[in-house]
Each structure stands twice: as C-alpha cells, then as structure tokens.
Amino acid sequence: MNLRNKKLLAAKVLDVGLNRVRFDEERLNDIKEAITKRDIHGLINGGAISIKKENGTSSFRHKKRLLQKRKGRRQGGGSRKGKKTARLRDKESWMNRIRKQRKYLIFLKGSGYISRNDFRLVYKKAGGGFFRSKRHVKTYLQENKLIKEDGKAKKETGKEDRL
Numbered sequence: 001m002n003l004r005n006k007k008l009l010a011a012k013v014l015d016v017g018l019n020r021v022r023f024d025e026e027r028l029n030d031i032k033e034a035i036t037k038r039d040i041h042g043l044i045n046g047g048a049i050s051i052k053k054e055n056g057t058s059s060f061r062h063k064k065r066l067l068q069k070r071k072g073r074r075q076g077g078g079s080r081k082g083k084k085t086a087r088l089r090d091k092e093s094w095m096n097r098i099r100k101q102r103k104y105l106i107f108l109k110g111s112g113y114i115s116r117n118d119f120r121l122v123y124k125k126a127g128g129g130f131f132r133s134k135r136h137v138k139t140y141l142q143e144n145k146l147i148k149e150d151g152k153a154k155k156e157t158g159k160e161d162r163l
Contacts, residue, residue, distance in 0.1 A: 006031050006040070010049050013040050020052045100134045101126045108147070118146045 003023065010021045023031055027048040034040055043049045068074050080087065105126065109119040122137065131137045141147045 003028070003031060006034060009034075009037065010040050010044070013037055014044065014049075014051055016051055020054070022050050022052050024048045024050070097133065098126060101131055101137050104134050104137060108141075113147050114141065115146075115148075122146070 007018055007021050007023070011018050014021065024047065027043070027046075030046075030048055031043060034043055040049065065074065102123065105114075105119060105123050108114045109116065114122070122141065125131065125140075126137065131140065
C-alpha cells in the first residue's frame with residue numbers, strides 16, 4: 001500500500017520534512033482512508049501520525065577539545081593564528097621580563113652579592129631596557145665583576161645555587 005501522498009499531506013500539515021513524518025504501523029488502514037487535511041489532523045491528534053525528533057548538533061567533540069586545551073594541548077605552531085604579539089602583548093612580555101630581572105637584582109642586593117651602588121646602576125639599566133633577560137643580567141654582572149664571590153654571603157643566605 002502506497003502512503004506517499006498521505007505522508008506529503010501530513011508533512012504539509014505539520015510543517016516538517018517528509019523524513020520526519022512517522023506513521024503508526026498498527027493504524028495504517030486508518031491512515032489509508034484519510035483523504036482531507038481534517039482527516040490527517042484527526043490522525044495526528046489520535047497519535048497515528050507523529051513527528052520524529054529533530055537531530056541536534058552534538059557538543060561532545062567540542063567539550064573534548066576544550067578539555068585538551070585546559071591541559072595545555074593543541075597550542076602548537078599549527079594551531080596559532082596571528083602574530084606573536086596577538087597572543088601575548090608586547091607590554092605583558094616586557095612586564096614579565098622586567099619583573100624577573102628586578103626580583104633577581106633585589107635578591108642579590110638583599111643577600112649581599114652586589115653593593116648598593118652597583119645595584120642602583122644595574123637596576124636603572126634594566127629599567128631602560130638594556131638587558132634581554134635574567135640570564136643577560138647575570139652574564140653582565142659576571143663580566144664586569146660586580147658579584148662578590150665571598151663565602152660569607154653564601155653561607156648566610158644558603159642560596160648559592162640561585163646565582
């Protein structure tokens with residue numbers, strides 16, 4: 001028995017696609033006898049004709065990706081768009097750099113590795129952008145022999161490996 005026309009009529013009445021119209025297998029004879037839209041309405045209310053649920057978009061893969069990103073994955077070169085400064089502003093990278101350098105210099109001064117005058121000199125240079133990194137500060141101090149290498153200062157602080 002061909003119920004294609006009934007399906008078309010039901011789809012129009014329900015305002016859905018053909019694939020979403022579902023007929024009750026046990027009431028096919030009632031559906032076959034239906035001719036008008038009113039008959040189809042009656043069958044819909046009676047439960048002989050129903051609509052399949054619409055498929056949604058699954059968020060499973062999206063959630064999985066987010067979880068990976070939270071773990072620090074998916075951040076490689078192939079995933080990056082834009083300049084380096086778009087991901088970390090110049091100012092923020094400067095702030096990170098200068099804070100490390102200043103913290104290091106304050107540590108050296110506090111533990112007696114450099115004098116107050118040398119500290120002031122190097123601190124000003126750091127603020128002026130002279131040093132590229134903390135390591136650059138370290139090499140500058142060693143090359144210019146501004147670090148005191150006496151055991152007294154090392155024993156007091158107990159941080160000889162942090163130099």
